[in-house]
Amino acid sequence: MVHVQHLFKQYKNTEKPSVDDLSFSFEKGTIVGLLGPNGAGKTTTISILCGLIRAYAGDVNVLGMNLKSNTEELKYKIGVVPQQIALYPELSCKENLIYYGKLYSLSGKVLTEKIHTLLQQFGLLEHAD
Numbered sequence: 001m002v003h004v005q006h007l008f009k010q011y012k013n014t015e016k017p018s019v020d021d022l023s024f025s026f027e028k029g030t031i032v033g034l035l036g037p038n039g040a041g042k043t044t045t046i047s048i049l050c051g052l053i054r055a056y057a058g059d060v061n062v063l064g065m066n067l068k069s070n071t072e073e074l075k076y077k078i079g080v081v082p083q084q085i086a087l088y089p090e091l092s093c094k095e096n097l098i099y100y101g102k103l104y105s106l107s108g109k110v111l112t113e114k115i116h117t118l119l120q121q122f123g124l125l126e127h128a129d
């Protein structure tokens, strides 16, 4: 599902690469942890895999597609839970879900039903508004 070969990333105006010749693969249905000390290059690697950093060397394949030539398509298929909370405190629970659902091109009945299902699943129905 994810194949990374010889990944290399060096930020501008830095003396050494942040990711240097990193290769790994994992298959569908697996849960994988990327471990390493502060500054090891974890965030850089994840940012590349999510299509947020475009300037890198090496080959990244996600779901059988080359990441560089299919970045926009793959972004629809990738979900990220960031380290910092990424909800809008000025929006209600439901409004947050509408916003994120629309980013994934959901609308109408599909969006409404999905939001209802998720609020129910997470015990948040009574806090929707």
Ligand SMILES: Nc1ncnc2c1ncn2[C@@H]1O[C@H](COP(=O)(O)OP(=O)(O)O)[C@@H](O)[C@H]1O
Pocket: 011, 012, 014, 018, 036, 037, 038, 039, 040, 041, 042, 043, 044, 045
């Ligand atoms: N935007 C940036 N510009 C320059 N150097 C960066 C930038 N982001 C990260 N780095 C450097 O790249 C290395 C890896 O950082 P990072 O990917 O954040 O590691 P981790 O998430 O494992 O702590 C560190 O040396 C960090 O200082």
Ligand SMILES: [Mg+2]
Pocket: 042, 043, 044
């Ligand atoms: Mg990090």
